[in-house]
Amino acid sequence: MNTDLFEIIRTTRSMRRLKPDPVPPALIRQVLEAATCAPSGGNMQTWRFMVITDPAVKANVAQWYRKGWHEVVGPRYRSSAPAPGASREKFDRMLAAAEHLADHLHEAPVWIVPCLVGGTHTRTSGSSIYPSVQNMLLAARALGLGATLTTLYLLFEKEAEAALGLPEDVHSYAIIPIGYPLGKFGPVGRVPLQEVVFGSKWGEPWADA
Ligand SMILES: Cc1cc2nc3c(=O)[nH]c(=O)nc-3n(C[C@H](O)[C@H](O)[C@H](O)COP(=O)(O)O)c2cc1C
Numbered sequence: 698m699n700t701d702l703f704e705i706i707r708t709t710r711s712m713r714r715l716k717p718d719p720v721p722p723a724l725i726r727q728v729l730e731a732a733t734c735a736p737s738g739g740n741m742q743t744w745r746f747m748v749i750t751d752p753a754v755k756a757n758v759a760q761w762y763r764k765g766w767h768e769v770v771g772p773r774y775r776s777s778a779p780a781p782g783a784s785r786e787k788f789d790r791m792l793a794a795a796e797h798l799a800d801h802l803h804e805a806p807v808w809i810v811p812c813l814v815g816g817t818h819t820r821t822s823g824s825s826i827y828p829s830v831q832n833m834l835l836a837a838r839a840l841g842l843g844a845t846l847t848t849l850y851l852l853f854e855k856e857a858e859a860a861l862g863l864p865e866d867v868h869s870y871a872i873i874p875i876g877y878p879l880g881k882f883g884p885v886g887r888v889p890l891q892e893v894v895f896g897s898k899w900g901e902p903w904a905d906a
Contacts (some may be wrong), residue, residue, distance in 0.1 A: 709835055710846060710883060710884075711794075712845060714843075714880055714897050716877045717750075717859055718806065719805050719806050731835065731836035732809075743814045744811060746829075746885065747810040748809055749808040749809075750807055758857050761850050761853040762872070765799075769852055770795075771799070807874075808873060810871070811829060812867050812868060813867070818868050824872060830846055841877070843876060844879030845874060846871050
Protein backbone atom coordinates (compact mmCIF):
# COMPACT_ATOMS: atom_id res chain seq x y z
CA MET A 698 0.00 0.00 0.00
CA ASN A 699 1.21 3.49 -0.89
CA THR A 700 0.84 5.91 2.02
CA ASP A 701 2.50 9.05 0.67
CA LEU A 702 -0.54 11.31 0.51
CA PHE A 703 0.82 13.81 -2.00
CA GLU A 704 2.14 11.07 -4.27
CA ILE A 705 -1.31 9.43 -4.18
CA ILE A 706 -3.03 12.74 -4.96
CA ARG A 707 -0.70 13.34 -7.92
CA THR A 708 -1.32 9.87 -9.37
CA THR A 709 -5.03 9.31 -8.77
CA ARG A 710 -6.15 9.19 -12.38
CA SER A 711 -9.38 7.80 -13.74
CA MET A 712 -8.64 4.12 -14.31
CA ARG A 713 -11.21 3.05 -16.87
CA ARG A 714 -9.78 -0.27 -17.98
CA LEU A 715 -10.33 -2.77 -15.20
CA LYS A 716 -9.81 -6.48 -14.75
CA PRO A 717 -12.98 -8.42 -13.98
CA ASP A 718 -11.19 -10.25 -11.12
CA PRO A 719 -12.95 -9.96 -7.77
CA VAL A 720 -11.74 -7.43 -5.21
CA PRO A 721 -11.44 -8.63 -1.60
CA PRO A 722 -14.29 -7.18 0.49
CA ALA A 723 -11.72 -6.12 3.12
CA LEU A 724 -10.28 -3.64 0.60
CA ILE A 725 -13.72 -2.31 -0.32
CA ARG A 726 -14.34 -1.89 3.38
CA GLN A 727 -11.22 0.27 3.67
CA VAL A 728 -12.43 2.37 0.75
CA LEU A 729 -15.82 2.82 2.46
CA GLU A 730 -14.19 3.72 5.75
CA ALA A 731 -12.30 6.46 3.91
CA ALA A 732 -15.65 7.62 2.48
CA THR A 733 -17.24 7.99 5.87
CA CYS A 734 -14.23 9.94 7.19
CA ALA A 735 -15.19 12.75 4.81
CA PRO A 736 -16.95 15.89 6.03
CA SER A 737 -20.66 16.47 5.44
CA GLY A 738 -22.77 19.52 6.26
CA GLY A 739 -23.47 19.62 10.01
CA ASN A 740 -21.91 16.13 10.14
CA MET A 741 -25.39 14.86 9.24
CA GLN A 742 -23.97 11.95 7.21
CA THR A 743 -27.13 11.51 5.19
CA TRP A 744 -24.98 9.54 2.78
CA ARG A 745 -25.61 5.92 1.97
CA PHE A 746 -23.33 3.79 -0.15
CA MET A 747 -24.43 0.86 -2.24
CA VAL A 748 -21.78 -1.80 -2.96
CA ILE A 749 -23.04 -3.43 -6.10
CA THR A 750 -21.65 -6.73 -7.31
CA ASP A 751 -24.87 -8.30 -8.66
CA PRO A 752 -24.32 -8.83 -12.42
CA ALA A 753 -28.05 -8.36 -13.17
CA VAL A 754 -28.21 -4.96 -11.44
CA LYS A 755 -24.97 -3.83 -13.11
CA ALA A 756 -26.17 -4.94 -16.55
CA ASN A 757 -29.49 -3.18 -16.11
CA VAL A 758 -27.97 0.12 -15.03
CA ALA A 759 -25.02 -0.04 -17.46
CA GLN A 760 -27.36 0.04 -20.47
CA TRP A 761 -28.30 3.64 -19.54
CA TYR A 762 -24.68 4.62 -19.13
CA ARG A 763 -23.81 3.09 -22.51
CA LYS A 764 -26.71 4.87 -24.16
CA GLY A 765 -25.62 8.18 -22.60
CA TRP A 766 -22.08 7.69 -23.87
CA HIS A 767 -22.86 6.53 -27.41
CA GLU A 768 -25.76 8.91 -28.07
CA VAL A 769 -24.74 12.07 -26.24
CA VAL A 770 -21.41 12.37 -24.44
CA GLY A 771 -19.09 10.48 -26.82
CA PRO A 772 -20.18 12.41 -29.94
CA ARG A 773 -20.05 15.70 -28.01
CA TYR A 774 -16.47 15.17 -26.81
CA ARG A 775 -15.33 13.87 -30.21
CA SER A 776 -16.42 17.09 -31.88
CA SER A 777 -15.09 19.36 -29.15
CA ALA A 778 -11.63 20.80 -28.49
CA PRO A 779 -9.30 18.73 -26.29
CA ALA A 780 -9.27 19.32 -22.53
CA PRO A 781 -7.03 22.23 -21.45
CA GLY A 782 -3.37 21.25 -21.65
CA ALA A 783 -4.05 17.99 -23.56
CA SER A 784 -2.96 17.33 -27.14
CA ARG A 785 -5.58 16.00 -29.56
CA GLU A 786 -3.80 12.63 -29.43
CA LYS A 787 -3.85 12.48 -25.65
CA PHE A 788 -7.48 13.57 -25.54
CA ASP A 789 -8.42 10.88 -28.08
CA ARG A 790 -6.70 8.28 -25.88
CA MET A 791 -8.84 9.45 -22.99
CA LEU A 792 -11.97 9.19 -25.15
CA ALA A 793 -11.00 5.66 -26.19
CA ALA A 794 -10.65 4.72 -22.52
CA ALA A 795 -13.99 6.38 -21.74
CA GLU A 796 -15.62 4.41 -24.54
CA HIS A 797 -14.05 1.22 -23.23
CA LEU A 798 -15.57 1.95 -19.82
CA ALA A 799 -18.96 2.65 -21.39
CA ASP A 800 -18.88 -0.74 -23.10
CA HIS A 801 -17.47 -2.67 -20.12
CA LEU A 802 -18.93 -0.89 -17.09
CA HIS A 803 -21.01 -3.94 -16.13
CA GLU A 804 -17.83 -6.05 -16.01
CA ALA A 805 -16.20 -4.00 -13.26
CA PRO A 806 -16.29 -6.34 -10.26
CA VAL A 807 -17.56 -3.75 -7.78
CA TRP A 808 -19.48 -0.52 -8.08
CA ILE A 809 -19.86 1.88 -5.21
CA VAL A 810 -22.84 4.18 -5.64
CA PRO A 811 -22.82 7.14 -3.22
CA CYS A 812 -26.31 8.42 -2.44
CA LEU A 813 -27.97 11.07 -0.29
CA VAL A 814 -31.21 10.57 1.59
CA GLY A 815 -33.84 13.30 1.60
CA GLY A 816 -33.28 17.02 1.19
CA THR A 817 -33.06 18.92 -2.05
CA HIS A 818 -30.56 17.80 -4.61
CA THR A 819 -28.51 20.90 -5.33
CA ARG A 820 -24.97 22.21 -5.35
CA THR A 821 -25.17 22.37 -1.57
CA SER A 822 -26.23 18.75 -1.21
CA GLY A 823 -23.48 17.69 -3.62
CA SER A 824 -20.99 19.32 -1.27
CA SER A 825 -21.97 16.74 1.32
CA ILE A 826 -21.21 13.72 -0.83
CA TYR A 827 -18.34 14.54 -3.20
CA PRO A 828 -15.73 14.83 -0.42
CA SER A 829 -16.53 11.19 0.38
CA VAL A 830 -16.21 10.32 -3.30
CA GLN A 831 -12.74 11.86 -3.52
CA ASN A 832 -11.68 10.04 -0.33
CA MET A 833 -12.76 6.79 -2.00
CA LEU A 834 -10.81 7.54 -5.17
CA LEU A 835 -7.69 8.27 -3.12
CA ALA A 836 -8.15 5.21 -0.91
CA ALA A 837 -8.67 2.96 -3.92
CA ARG A 838 -5.48 4.34 -5.49
CA ALA A 839 -3.55 3.80 -2.26
CA LEU A 840 -4.71 0.17 -2.23
CA GLY A 841 -3.72 -0.36 -5.86
CA LEU A 842 -7.32 -0.38 -7.10
CA GLY A 843 -8.49 1.48 -10.17
CA ALA A 844 -11.62 3.64 -10.01
CA THR A 845 -13.39 6.43 -11.89
CA LEU A 846 -15.92 9.00 -10.78
CA THR A 847 -18.74 8.70 -13.31
CA THR A 848 -21.96 10.66 -13.61
CA LEU A 849 -23.02 10.42 -17.23
CA TYR A 850 -25.65 7.77 -16.43
CA LEU A 851 -27.53 10.70 -14.86
CA LEU A 852 -28.57 11.70 -18.39
CA PHE A 853 -31.10 8.94 -17.78
CA GLU A 854 -31.43 9.59 -14.07
CA LYS A 855 -34.97 8.26 -13.63
CA GLU A 856 -34.36 5.05 -15.54
CA ALA A 857 -30.93 4.41 -14.01
CA GLU A 858 -32.08 5.10 -10.45
CA ALA A 859 -35.06 2.81 -10.95
CA ALA A 860 -32.63 0.14 -12.15
CA LEU A 861 -30.55 0.79 -9.03
CA GLY A 862 -33.69 0.22 -6.96
CA LEU A 863 -33.42 3.52 -5.07
CA PRO A 864 -36.35 4.67 -2.94
CA GLU A 865 -38.16 7.90 -3.94
CA ASP A 866 -36.33 10.17 -1.45
CA VAL A 867 -32.85 8.87 -2.29
CA HIS A 868 -30.64 10.07 -5.13
CA SER A 869 -27.33 8.81 -6.41
CA TYR A 870 -24.43 11.15 -7.11
CA ALA A 871 -22.05 8.86 -8.99
CA ILE A 872 -21.26 5.34 -10.00
CA ILE A 873 -17.71 4.41 -9.08
CA PRO A 874 -16.59 1.23 -10.85
CA ILE A 875 -13.69 -0.33 -8.95
CA GLY A 876 -11.32 -3.14 -9.86
CA TYR A 877 -7.70 -4.02 -10.39
CA PRO A 878 -6.42 -1.79 -13.19
CA LEU A 879 -5.23 -3.14 -16.52
CA GLY A 880 -2.91 -0.17 -17.02
CA LYS A 881 -0.44 1.62 -14.80
CA PHE A 882 -1.07 4.50 -12.45
CA GLY A 883 0.64 7.69 -13.50
CA PRO A 884 0.62 11.43 -12.94
CA VAL A 885 -2.56 13.37 -13.64
CA GLY A 886 -2.46 15.94 -16.45
CA ARG A 887 -3.43 19.44 -15.33
CA VAL A 888 -2.70 23.00 -16.37
CA PRO A 889 -0.20 24.89 -14.19
CA LEU A 890 -1.34 26.88 -11.16
CA GLN A 891 -0.56 30.18 -12.89
CA GLU A 892 -3.47 29.57 -15.26
CA VAL A 893 -6.09 28.87 -12.62
CA VAL A 894 -5.12 30.71 -9.44
CA PHE A 895 -5.83 34.38 -8.83
CA GLY A 896 -4.92 36.59 -5.91
CA SER A 897 -7.27 38.90 -4.02
CA LYS A 898 -8.50 40.39 -7.29
CA TRP A 899 -10.25 38.21 -9.89
CA GLY A 900 -8.03 37.77 -12.94
CA GLU A 901 -4.85 38.98 -11.23
CA PRO A 902 -2.19 36.27 -10.88
CA TRP A 903 -1.42 35.01 -7.41
CA ALA A 904 2.22 36.01 -6.83
CA ASP A 905 3.34 32.64 -5.44
CA ALA A 906 1.87 30.40 -8.16
C1 LIG B 1 -18.19 15.42 -11.90
C2 LIG B 1 -17.41 14.41 -12.70
C3 LIG B 1 -18.08 13.54 -13.52
C4 LIG B 1 -17.39 12.60 -14.29
N1 LIG B 1 -18.09 11.72 -15.05
C5 LIG B 1 -17.41 10.82 -15.78
C6 LIG B 1 -18.13 9.85 -16.53
O1 LIG B 1 -19.36 9.79 -16.52
N2 LIG B 1 -17.41 8.96 -17.25
C7 LIG B 1 -16.04 8.96 -17.26
O2 LIG B 1 -15.45 8.11 -17.95
N3 LIG B 1 -15.32 9.86 -16.54
C8 LIG B 1 -15.98 10.77 -15.80
N4 LIG B 1 -15.29 11.66 -15.02
C9 LIG B 1 -13.81 11.60 -14.99
C10 LIG B 1 -13.17 12.79 -15.71
O3 LIG B 1 -13.38 12.69 -17.09
C11 LIG B 1 -11.68 12.78 -15.37
O4 LIG B 1 -11.51 12.96 -14.00
C12 LIG B 1 -10.92 13.87 -16.11
O5 LIG B 1 -10.90 13.60 -17.50
C13 LIG B 1 -9.47 13.98 -15.66
O6 LIG B 1 -8.80 12.77 -15.88
P1 LIG B 1 -8.09 11.98 -14.71
O7 LIG B 1 -9.11 11.70 -13.63
O8 LIG B 1 -7.59 10.71 -15.34
O9 LIG B 1 -6.96 12.83 -14.19
C14 LIG B 1 -15.96 12.57 -14.24
C15 LIG B 1 -15.29 13.44 -13.37
C16 LIG B 1 -15.99 14.35 -12.60
C17 LIG B 1 -15.25 15.25 -11.67
